[in-house]
Amino acid sequence: MRKVNNSVFIFILFLSQFTFAQDSLKISSSEFISVVKNYHPLAIKYQLQNKIAKEEITQARGGFDPVLAAKLGEKNIDGTRYYEQKNIEIGIPTWYGIDIHGSYNHLEGDKLNASDTRGGLYQFGVTIPLAKNLLYDKRRAMLDQAKFALKMTEAEQIVLTNDLLLDAENTYWEWVQNYEIYKLKSEIVDINRKRLDFTRKTLDFGEIPAIDTIEALSQLQSFELQQQDAFLNFVKSTQQLQLFLWKDNQQIYELTEMIYPSDGLENHLAYSDFEFLINEVESQELNSHSSILFYNQKQNILESEKRLKWQSFLPKIDFTYNFFNKEGYSADYIPFFDNNFQYGLKLEIPIFQREARANYEIAKIKLHQNILDTQIKTRELDVKIETYKNEILNFHTQIDLSRNNLQNYRKLLNAEETRYGIGESSLFLINSRENKVIDAQEKYISIRTKFLKSFNKLKWLKENFLVTSIN
Template sequence: MIKLLSMRKQSKLLFILIFLFFQYHKAQDSLMISANEFLAVVKNYHPMALKYQLQNKIAQSEITKARGNFDPILGGKLGEKNIDGVQYYRQKNIELGIPTWYGIDLTAGYQYLDGEKLNSSETKGGIYSMGITVPLAKNLLYDKRRAALDQAKFASKMTEAEQTVLTNELLLEAENTYWEWVQSFEIYKLQNKAVEVSKKRLQLTRKTFEYGERAAIDTVEAASQLQSFELQQKEAYLNFVKNTQQLQLFLWKENREIYEISQLFYPADHLSDHTAYSDFEFLLQEIKTKETTNHWSVQYYTQKHHILESERKLKWQSFLPKFDFTYNFFNKENYQSDYLPLFDNNFQYGLKLEIPVFQREAKASYQMAKIKIEQNKLDTEFKKRELTTKIETYKNELLNYHTQIALSQNNLMNYQQLLTAEETKYANGESSLFLINSRENKMIEAQEKFISIKAKFLKSFNKLKWMNENFSL
């Protein structure tokens, strides 16, 4: 309880800090949020993350419920029968039943009985009793009570594995959404810069035309380039707004209300600042040492196997005859106890035997339990293979995109050099504005490609990182 309150206080403090962070930047006429702050909000306030946490609490409650099968039971009875002034009987009973782990039931009680019309087998007065019931065949080694508790424990671990995977998938989706948002913002900034450069070039071209140094067609060429960039700028802005709306779906407040943003906000991180560029080799080495058996999604099937195995053990008990032994020791009030020998005086015992003749229900139930275990084994093997394939795919993506980043960067530098050279030739009257625009378009395409490849690299890194987070210790 103390830990839970501490976690709640930390969550409230975290939200307050993020809120103040937003308000500070709002005072600067812009809102900004980093990837770590964004993920902290998702983890602590997103409805699905909270739902997964609640599911784990339900699983823990199932364990408590199963333990209830071993709770002592205290019972009492008070009754009387009287007809035509004749008191047939008057009784007071109190009994305590104690179930134990090994299928043995202990009982203790007190009974007072009096009346004029009692059965000959009943004893007048007060009598104390202590008893024990022992299964000698069926339910001796395993029974429904033990199976229910075992299965509840395995189900709790199964739920933990499932909710861990689901939570990490949510965080992966959120983080990749953040970097897609950053990508769209950086492309938008690129288009803004292109528009500004194009505006200056148009102004310069018009002045040189007025001085008679350039042809009139050059102003048309410059204006056409500006209009093309402005269209791309509008498209980039629209894409940024759309990605901002997608990001906003992950932002929630403590009271489970979506965080409404009244104005655009911007990423505090840049694609080039991510630690993935230096950490990806360590991640590759770390995940190389992991066994798929320890992955939470495989642990889910492992715990399911334990549940099915528990069910199989329980079904096996159905083949055994039900053979129960019950013994009760009695002691009347105001009499000296005489415990030994057990079968000499003041006792009651019974043997009960039940044997199914054809065992058809037991055979069918046991066979189905075995088949379910085989099905789960197939699911486990398929999941392991699926994980191995995903890991290899993400590793290949990561390495490939890392190589592409270097190639794209070199390609971008070449286009920049070509543009610079073309501008120099144009200044010397050896080129045309058409060729400059062509070079510039190629360079901007290369810049967008460079941004896109960096974003793809980060998303592949995140896939592998969250895959690694899904491995249990």
């Protein structure tokens, strides 16, 4: 089906290649970029990645959620009720690694353990880490890292989206270039058809030799071949443009009619704004570029991981205290270690600390690697900015030179046509001058396209500095 649609599209283009209908579908670069930004699947995918990162923060906060549990049980053998138990409890983790818990337990039976308490019993307790996990633990690390990851994802999304828009916009201007070259070839074909008709009429009056008609026909046929080749390039670039065109709900946008650019290479704000853009980019701090912010947030994640790994060097000393109160009795809280209490002290010390040392060293190495990556990316951005700036300035100079060169070739062609009209030149020389004009005009179009593409590179690179959403 896809191949059939493409074939229909090419057939429509072929039928319309010799006319430029005024009612044909046209699209400007701004409209095209708006479609890509709002409907292209990759742009939507990057936005969804941000939503995933936000949900991961919520997921990490789940480590601090209170937990409510209940238990109901009974054991009865041969008519003997060993026990009947009802229990409900709640655990509340806190930010500083301290766990608070409370419960109510009701226990009855004929075969209870000596340490069990018959009847209803209320319990309130706390577990406090005295060394490892007191200042930092896995729950806090996961939440910190999720927050850093969101900022990291937002920075990455900005860069990826702008790369997509750069690719789309440059594809648009390549499409415009191929369209203008096709128009140029079509205009030249029309001129040479008129020239052939004029030559044949002039031959009928016996004013020129017959060989001139062969010269005019050969020139026309050469340009007709070039026109067909230009048309094929226009078709190919239109299909490349179609790859960026999507409808709402990410449905493929199938072109069923001719489509032309409404923007041309001649009129673009880049020709007047390029110096302002260069100055604006050069005034930016590289550290505020999204690519650098990505690595900075990654550094924060790795710092958090290093801090967590350092906790493994500390001995695990957990102190637990529980206060009890039997149902139906008045509570007696103070002193804490006088009555109705339970406490425990648990100590764990890895002897060789090999796992802790290895994990901590790995965390430090990853930090160093990220610092190196940041330095490389900073240098890469610096070189890109300088390269794009030089390209813009160079191509802008080439535009002026190419324009002057084209004007000179046109003057030579006009002069040759004047000489031909008074019998002092030949059709061969006119054709030679005309070929030079066409080559110069194609070069002029190509340089303008290169200028706009370099301008777009710097423009979308500048957009990566606009990261107020993650400051």
